[in-house]
Amino acid sequence: MKILCTALLALVTLPALAKDNKQQGYAALAAGRYADAYSSWLVPADYDGDAEAQEAMALLLFSDKPIRHRLPAPRKVLALQFLYRSALNGYPGAVQRMASGSEEGKLGLVKDMDAAACWRRVQAGNTQPMACAGLTRFKNKAGRAQCDQLVMRGGHANLSGAEAAQRCLANKTPAILIPMPPPTSKYMMTLDKAYGRYGIEWMPAGDAFSEQSMHFMESFNTAMAENIQRRHGADVFDKIHAEIQAAMGW
Known part of the structure; x- marks a missing residue:
């Protein structure tokens, strides 16, 4: 969890993003307005399929920051859904976290070295993310993207x-x-x-x-x-x- 919180804080230093709502999300995060960050990232992450916004949402939801929104799934399950979707879209940070989570049995993932090795191959540019989908195991099956x-x-x-x-x-x-x-x-x-x-x-x-x-x-x-x-x-x-x-x- 400490690693995830550190990564969450690091998000505020990322370069300006192309879409205004993503920029607003990072500004809200930096100001401690976590509910506003969630609202700003929801459309690009969930409906536009933006991998960077998906990872940002995952890190926000994995943290304990108050967001004051009624969520469509348990918070950590929803966090894993966004992380997984970001990784399947090839976003480097999400791919790395899927690899680590599979190696350690954390983030809602079942420990599986074959899955971890697959995500490491994605990191190295030696395979496509979808090759890892069938290998990745979830403690709660709802964590798998629909x-x-x-x-x-x-x-x-x-x-x-x-x-x-x-x-x-x-x-x-x-x-x-x-x-x-x-x-x-x-x-x-x-x-x-x-x-x-x-x-x-x-x-x-x-x-x-x-x-x-x-x-x-x-x-x-x-x-x-x-x-x-x-x-x-x-x-x-x-x-x-x-x-x-x-x-x-x-």
């Missing part, structure tokens, strides 16, 4: 559907894109239960489709379905759809 965080948010707009699917499968987070009717809480809870029974994440594909977005969804789901059916049987989607229809009374 599929939509890896492919549906900023930084990965040029991926094909099949490439996006392979990225999620390498991360051990199978998922399916679903065209969404007007959502209701009952429908979304039903999807959570039916797909979650098989460890599958469902992701809303929206309701306005271009030819390009339709092709992305089809190629993503085809690649995913092949993997999921190998694991759970050829009729797995029939079972899921039957459960959804029964629960919704269709």
